[in-house]
Amino acid sequence: MMLWPHGGEITEGTHSDTVGFDPYGSTGYTECHNLTFSFIPGYQVRYAPGDGIWNNTYNTTDDVESWNFKIAVTDSGEDAPQSSTSWITDEFGFYSYSEIISAGWPTIIGHPGENATANSNITLVTRSNGNYSLSTDVEDLDHRTFPGATISRDRIWVRGGDLDIFDNFTASGGGIYFYGLIGTYHLAQANGTDFTTNDVEYKCDIPMGQMAGDYVAAIRYHLTTT
Numbered sequence: 001m002m003l004w005p006h007g008g009e010i011t012e013g014t015h016s017d018t019v020g021f022d023p024y025g026s027t028g029y030t031e032c033h034n035l036t037f038s039f040i041p042g043y044q045v046r047y048a049p050g051d052g053i054w055n056n057t058y059n060t061t062d063d064v065e066s067w068n069f070k071i072a073v074t075d076s077g078e079d080a081p082q083s084s085t086s087w088i089t090d091e092f093g094f095y096s097y098s099e100i101i102s103a104g105w106p107t108i109i110g111h112p113g114e115n116a117t118a119n120s121n122i123t124l125v126t127r128s129n130g131n132y133s134l135s136t137d138v139e140d141l142d143h144r145t146f147p148g149a150t151i152s153r154d155r156i157w158v159r160g161g162d163l164d165i166f167d168n169f170t171a172s173g174g175g176i177y178f179y180g181l182i183g184t185y186h187l188a189q190a191n192g193t194d195f196t197t198n199d200v201e202y203k204c205d206i207p208m209g210q211m212a213g214d215y216v217a218a219i220r221y222h223l224t225t226t
Contacts, residue, residue: 009045009191013038035073041094042193047130047225048093059089066091094129098225101125101194105219106202112212115205121160123198124178130188130225133180134161134197137222138169141204141215149211151204156217160200162186168205175222185226 015037022032050063061068070089077083102125110116126134138156143149154171161178169176178197179186189195 131185135175
């Protein structure tokens with residue numbers, strides 16, 4: 001029986017029971033059963049690095065950051081004076097995992113002097129199996145036809161995730177965080193195989209006198225799992 005997790009992180013597979021030779025039993029009276037249980041971990045099963053040095057002592061769960069399991073088998077004792085139970089405990093871990101599955105692309109239409117908002121919010125779908133941060137960064141906007149015409153990145157504003165209020169990029173560089181900050185991380189998701197952020201909204205404060213036309217800029221997203 002699997003007690004936890006139960007929110008889609010683990011897909012339970014089949015189990016098998018193989019009868020083998022019982023070196024400590026009596027032929028014709030006892031059997032040795034090899035039981036195999038399979039499962040597939042989801043992408044956000046919690047990062048479990050252990051406590052730095054794995055202790056391989058048998059039948060213990062003494063690594064503080066690990067996944068633990070206990071398997072117990074009870075012989076009901078039909079052919080014995082009483083029932084008996086055998087058990088085993090052990091532990092295992094997962095390496096850290098980060099993935100940006102998809103990221104939308106904002107389109108902003110406006111005129112000089114307008115702080116124009118993107119036509120619609122965009123959606124980010126991410127996977128992280130530990131505490132994490134998610135940020136965005138953008139370059140200056142360049143005119144497609146006349147490269148000399150640009151709009152500075154400090155006129156681009158964004159909000160979404162835990163960032164409820166619009167913030168603008170600085171001219172000197174650096175990203176804006178939807179979750180966490182530099183050296184500070186959002187708590188890992190409780191369950192599920194991915195996480196959706198669907199409220200990311202971009203704005204551009206278009207300068208007065210700006211040359212009309214189509215401007216483009218590269219947008220980058222950075223997901224860090226710790």
